[in-house]
Amino acid sequence: MRISNSFGLLIAAALVATPAMANEGPLRIAVDVPYMPYQYQEPDGTITGFEVELIDAVCVEMQRECEWVKQGWDGIIPGLLARKYDFIASAMNITEDRARQVLFSEPYYQVPSVWVGQAEAEVDVAGDLADVTVGVQQGTIQDRYVTQFHPQADIRRYSDSGGVINDMHSGRLDLVFTAFPLAQEALLGEEAFERRGELITEPESIYGPGVGAAFRKRDQELAEQFDAAMAEVKANGTFDQLQTKYFGE
Template identity: 65%
Template sequence: MRQPVYCLLFTTLLIGSIAHADNKPLRIGVDLPYTPYQYKEPDGTISGFEVELVNAACERMQRDCEWVEQGWDGIIPGLMARKYDFIASAMNITEERARQVSFSAPYYQIPSVWVQSVNSEYDLDGELADISIGVQQATIQDEYVTTYYPDANIHRYGDSGSVVADMHAGRLDLVFTAYSLAQETMLQDERFEQTGELITGPESIYGPGIGAAFRPRDKALIEEFNKAMLELKEDGTFDNIYNAYFKDQ
């Protein structure tokens, strides 16, 4: 028996709407700048290591990507408010964040570094009382400094660019930030130098690495993203993108 015309029309529209929903662009929340992981080109294009990596994952998922700028302090609330579908913004997987969001598998790690002016000598094993330390607010570097140097004069900034600007202006004694960011913005300047070893722990602060953050209900999307990222690592695409940005590391 034939279906009535209106039933066929309804079925066609329903299937079409589902297909459209499945293939709509994925919106990705990102805080800028965080060179070389995320930054904006002179023409306004958002680029960087993690941006290229996630764009490649989107291609494997056969989905278009749209990047949405969002300040760091509001990046998780923005996800929950459905401003974007997930976050890919050099976000460490931590227990505190995992109470609010669900993470992908970790796909890289960012060591942190201390930067000081040349000829300065600070005892990183001491208390650093009254020493001015610059960090980006609500990052793992902020948590690390707050935990281990509570007597320091900690300056917290809303974005990494402001941390760097104040270090260049001489308003900070030390900066604690991502190593690659420091390489791009300070360590190429003869006025500054690394002090101490690179830091990637403890895991209670740093977690297992960097991952993308999703709303907890989006389990299928997380699985799809993890599968795409695994393929990028297995076929060498991940290494090619990594080496383009970090060939000297």
């Protein structure tokens, strides 16, 4: 468990400038890593990435110290409900099923999904995927999408995105369905892999309105403070700066 180095000085300054914060403990934030470039871990153990830096900036605006807690995806909502941490910020799409369990912030970005195939194998992702091995991270919207629209495929589900990427590199998968920025980071820069089809952000019944932070339903005040701070981070240019840093113009 570490606080990201990003915006660390700003957080320290906010702590000094706001003595009242001494009466409040740090906010603990759950994150599943790796999910590059949104969340990943440096060799020294520091957790960083687009969403990590973004939420660190939100914490500064909230005048709260924040700590990042690694948590596997399958247990991330149960861990929140069990009070292991205060909220989740881990590229979690807002969906009706999840909203029955947790209270979401306003959506703050949307992540398109993409099909990536082995370059040497011609596979039509709009057609029948029977006998095609497809890798997805278990419990994600990509898992739900493939399960709903391509049940005939040989779907391989992995506990983390690293397993999906590793098996694609080793040739054990024909296709991967994953977040587009993750595909750009880990697959699409190599000649062995090719993008298949268009970027996907629908249907809304699966993708929802976008990614948000998840809170316990009783923590309405904390969620409102988060939304107000996120609005300020977008207004002051920090959000745009981080988008450019991680995704380019």
